[in-house]
Amino acid sequence: TGLFIFIFIAILINVVLVDLIKNSVNYTFYSRLGIYSVVFLNVFSGYAIIKHRLLNIKIIYTELLALGVIVLSLVQLFTAKGVSEFISQGLIFVALTFFAYKLVRSVEVEIERKDELQTMANKLAIANDELRKLDNAKTEFISIASHQLRTPITAIKGFSSLLLEGSYGEVSESVRGALDKIYVSAERLVNLIEELLNVSRIESGRLQYAFAPESVEKIINELYDNFILIAKNKKFYLDLKFSKTKIPEIVMDASKIKELVSNFIDNALKYTEAGGVTINTELRDSGVFIDEKGFVIANQKSEFGKVVRITVSDTGIGIPKEEIPYLFKKFSRGKDVSRLHVGGTGLGLYVGKAIAEAHHGQVWVESDGAGKGSRFIIEIPVEHVQ
Ligand SMILES: Nc1ncnc2c1ncn2[C@@H]1O[C@H](COP(=O)(O)OP(=O)(O)OP(=O)(O)O)[C@@H](O)[C@H]1O
Ligand SMILES: [Mg+2]
Structure with missing residues (x-):
């Protein structure tokens, strides 16, 4: 369609208009229309080439090959001697044109697929990068949260231990039972936090060793x-x-x-x-x-x-x-x-x-x-x- 529109515009401006305005007063202005239309035509051709990837070398080769074969077959068709040869050459021409069309299409499809794959790979790479950032953020979060938790829990553990030892006076058996539970739970939490901290240190490569x-x-x-x-x-x-x-x-x-x-x-x-x-x-x-x-x-x-x-x-x-x-x-x-x-x-x-x-x-x-x-x-x- 694009091609026909352009042929139509070109004929309109360069042939029909020229004829129409030949005798008009403003002849110089109209005569420039032809030049404008060429600029217009070039811009749109450029756009079409990029949009349909007509510059892709694989497509160009395939199209040239197809065109060559079709032209050759056409030449044979017109140089055919006799009706039967004309018919057989005609059939060959139709078949070749059909296969040439299919070939060009399949190359185009293949290139589209490749482009799609490429875009997908790019998207994956971006997603991967995001994931890595998220993972780092998580490690960082665990690290900060654990550090913040460690101090108060160590205090709970320390003071319940002091209470149990009687540093703040004698404690009754029932209070001792409760204190015991506080102490054991606090110790479990301290261990858990220590483990979480270790995990975040391992993941960020910050676990220090003293050999x-x-x-x-x-x-x-x-x-x-x-x-x-x-x-x-x-x-x-x-x-x-x-x-x-x-x-x-x-x-x-x-x-x-x-x-x-x-x-x-x-x-x-x-x-x-x-x-x-x-x-x-x-x-x-x-x-x-x-x-x-x-x-x-x-x-x-x-x-x-x-x-x-x-x-x-x-x-x-x-x-x-x-x-x-x-x-x-x-x-x-x-x-x-x-x-x-x-x-x-x-x-x-x-x-x-x-x-x-x-x-x-x-x-x-x-x-x-x-x-x-x-x-x-x-x-x-x-x-x-x-
Ligand atoms: N001696 C064992 N007998 C049977 N299963 C075990 C034994 N040791 C570990 N496991 C299995 O391995 C798992 C992982 O052990 P790991 O020490 O990493 O975690 P955990 O003991 O469950 O928790 P924590 O992080 O407090 O150590 C356990 O949950 C358990 O299923
Ligand atoms: Mg364990």
């Missing part, structure tokens, strides 16, 4: 002291089995490794109904190799030499095989663990994994299945470069 040589046995002994009462209250055993060969001091951030093993023991006590927990230390010539799902690959060794291995085994609810790949992920909790323990956030193992990796070590879990207990294991290379 120094430290004895593994010392850490385990301290943890034993922390947990033995809890275990006894639940009528569980808590056993220590230290390696017979002496484990050398290892360069590590002792408080973080302690936090990691502490969560192992805490979990083992939480997710066990009867029996108990054993903590094991071993010095091994090489570490195992863990695949990305968290399973040990037999007969493969990790890239580091000697490792210290700490294993926390329990006789608890165990872990179904299909849950193992997800346990060390953020906020991941087993399917029906809230029956035993409602308070968990599913962050302990996630934080622990980051801590182990910062020591070039690894953590994983082994379980013979639901109801058959679990073994949570950490391996740290004896010698590793920070």
Whole structure:
């Protein structure tokens, strides 16, 4: 249609008008109309070329090819000798024109698709960027909120502890019961906030480590002291089995490794109904190799030499095989663990994994299945470069 409109305008201005105004008074003005129309024509042709992507080299080649074939066939048609050849050439011409048209269309469609894909990819990139910003904002929010919460809760914990100790005078048995509950809840909150802070530090790469040589046995002994009462209250055993060969001091951030093993023991006590927990230390010539799902690959060794291995085994609810790949992920909790323990956030193992990796070590879990207990294991290379 555009083409016909232009032909129409061109004929109107350059032929018809010229004829009409030939004898008119204002001849000079009208005679310039032809020049204006050319400007008009050029602007619109430019617009049409851009809009329909007529400059696309693939389309131009295809169109040239199609045109060449059609012209050739047309020449053959007109140089045909005899009626039958004319008819057959005519059929060939019609068929070629049809296929040429289809070819040009398909190239155009393909290019449109490509453009659409490109726009979509651009949109995706933008959305991705937005998501990353949101994620950073979330991490920042958790960090600020946790810092603000920490101070008042520490005060609640501190003062209830002072009240319990009798620093503000004798407290009756019933008040003591209430204070106990306040203290325990405050402590849970402090731990939760500490975990959230750790997550936000890990995600923003701000978790700081203070490495120094430290004895593994010392850490385990301290943890034993922390947990033995809890275990006894639940009528569980808590056993220590230290390696017979002496484990050398290892360069590590002792408080973080302690936090990691502490969560192992805490979990083992939480997710066990009867029996108990054993903590094991071993010095091994090489570490195992863990695949990305968290399973040990037999007969493969990790890239580091000697490792210290700490294993926390329990006789608890165990872990179904299909849950193992997800346990060390953020906020991941087993399917029906809230029956035993409602308070968990599913962050302990996630934080622990980051801590182990910062020591070039690894953590994983082994379980013979639901109801058959679990073994949570950490391996740290004896010698590793920070
Ligand atoms: N010893 C265990 N026996 C069975 N399941 C376990 C054991 N330890 C961990 N799990 C499973 O792994 C999940 C994640 O443990 P993680 O320590 O990360 O979180 P949590 O203990 O639920 O909460 P918190 O953040 O307070 O530690 C648990 O919710 C539980 O389903
Ligand atoms: Mg835990």
